Amino acid sequence: MNERQKLMQKIQACCFVLTETGLYLDTHPSCRKALRYFEKYRRMRDEAVRQYEQRYGALTYTGADTANGWNWVTEPFPWEA
């Protein structure tokens, strides 16, 4: 597995944890431990996405770099990694 794939896997795992924790929080909205856990993984996910997009291009439209054109279509799509 190359670095790009490892980073993608990290993002996917963080997103999964956020989904799971979010579902838990739906029924336990004031659970402080879960809220802290959600925040921790949101930061991890945001940092991993930032690193990925800086190195390999946009993951979604919202990560597209418009300073040098529309790189969403000029660089490999995330699923081509």
Add this chain to the structure above:
Amino acid sequence: MMEYRNPAGTDAVGMAAESVTSDGPVSRPFSEGRPDRRASGRRTRRMNRTQENTFRAAGDPDDGQTPMPIAEDGQGEACCGGTFLAGYSLAMAYFPDQDWAGIYEDEEAALRQGTLFAALDFPFCPGCRR
């Protein structure tokens, strides 16, 4: 631990429920504990027993007032199936409150297992018994 069940003839109108304990069923009003929205609002009209049976068998009609008709061959004597807990609603489910505990520390392991919670980690394994 106490197990709650809705007895036949009361769940459709929301007037009462039973607690089933080791000592047997004890009636309790829905007003105990959390308020039951079924007790007020659109479905407060009392039904007679026949209407209730029809209503329960057919599910909740859109308008909440008119019992849905059920097919002829769905009425009358049961031709198969037992009488165990006859009169109770079919397929009542329960689940205990989940705790924030047993969280997998490795997020990639959680993704592989398909859950973050060890208590919910039941891999699909046909033929296995856990």
